[in-house]
Amino acid sequence: MKQRIAIDMDEVIADTLKARLERYEIDYGIRLDLEALNGKHIYDVIPGEHRQQVRDVMDEPDFFRHLEVFPYAQEVISELAERYDIFIATAAMEVPFSFTAKYEWLLEHFPFLDAMHFVFCGNKGIIAADYLVDDNPSQLRNFRGKGLLFSSPANKEVTEFTRVNSWLEVKEFFQQQPG
Amino acid sequence: MKQRIAIDMDEVIADTLKARLERYEIDYGIRLDLEALNGKHIYDVIPGEHRQQVRDVMDEPDFFRHLEVFPYAQEVISELAERYDIFIATAAMEVPFSFTAKYEWLLEHFPFLDAMHFVFCGNKGIIAADYLVDDNPSQLRNFRGKGLLFSSPANKEVTEFTRVNSWLEVKEFFQQQPG
Structure with missing residues (x-):
């Protein structure tokens, strides 16, 4: 039986953060620097009075429909699918209006x-x-198998998991796995 | 750590079959007898030319919203939730228009x-x-833990799993489990 890889969506194959920052600039005229997000969530760097609207954007039925794909995600996952059973596992219950998108x-x-x-x-x-x-250390802690932490600004300080900075690094990791 | 029970929706806590038969009677004026379904799926007992429409009913966004709850499902699951971690696991990807409902x-x-x-x-x-x-033997075969087959007309002939005929029997089964 093939081994099985589960892959998260947001901030791993879908660039949700980029879309959220672009939308923030449209709504508030403020461009947030990715550098400023190191070790932080978007909610940590915006004024409190903006938080609800920034959260509510994710309840728009189309928000998740038009996200950019992370570089090399398609190519690498397509290759991995030859050796592994691939599952996509997304915490969609946190954003239940996003299911269809x-x-x-x-x-x-x-x-x-x-x-x-x-x-x-x-x-x-x-x-x-x-x-x-x-990219979410809490989810990797819940998970019973081997977790790979996909780098995102918010998780920069986390050291307890094997870190991968890009899909090319994911590819390298699995090239080094037996079987 | 609590043990974990995953519970299917359709034909286990939600009476999808009853709603499908009622809808079939409305659409075609034919009342199908539950007895006639023993060992069979609905598609096996209707004329071929009705199949597509009977399937398409499940793509209506509201179809899954108004199903009846199976007798005692709420009471028994509520009790089980004190001793076990309860997850609901439904094959919604087969009916992707049903997510929100x-x-x-x-x-x-x-x-x-x-x-x-x-x-x-x-x-x-x-x-x-x-x-x-x-209620689906194929899903129980895919599953890696202990499967309980919840009786439905289609699975009447299946003998390879522990069978439970009602939520009261589910309750009894777990009363007999250690821990």
Whole structure:
């Protein structure tokens, strides 16, 4: 039986943060520097009175439909799919208005994946896989297999997981795995 | 750590079949007998030319919103939640227009469950739980833990799993489990 890799969506294959920052600039005329986000979430660097609207953007049914794909995600996942069973595991229950947009985005950008391997969940402790590629340290802590921390500004200080900075580094990691 | 029970939705906590038969009678004026379904799926007992429409009913965004809850499902799951971590695991990827309806139905009828424990998936081999209560033998075969087959007309002939005929029998089963 093939080993199984579960892959997160937001900040791993879909550039949610970039879209949120662009939208913030449109709504408030303020350009946030990615550098300023090191070790921080977007909510930590904006005024308190902007937080609700910045959160509410993610409840717009189309917000998740038009995100950019992370560089090399398609190529590397397509290669990995030859050796591993690939599942997409996204914490969609945190943004329940996003279900349809996330599903359609996956069909568009990852047509080679099996939709029966898409998982919309909350807590990723429920995921039975050998590996999980995720930017969220809390989800990697919930997970029972081997976690790979995909670098994002918010997780820069986290040291407890194997870190991958890009999809090319994910590719390198799995090239070094046995089997 | 508590043991974990994953629970299917359709034909286990939500009476999808009853709603489909009622709808079939409305659309075609034919009342299908539940007895006639023993060992069979709805598609096996209707004329071929009705199949597409009977399938398409499940793509209506509201179809899954108004299903009846199975008798005692709420009471028994509420009790089980004291001893076990409960997850809801539904093969929603087979009916992707149902996401929102299924989510809202769960919030309405099972408000005591944690939405972070809802899982919309396809293949339930991805579910990391100790038990899965499901009416679909294929999903129980995919699953890595202990499967309980919840009786439905289509699975009447299946003998390879522990069978439970009602939520009262589910309750009894777990009363007999250690821990």
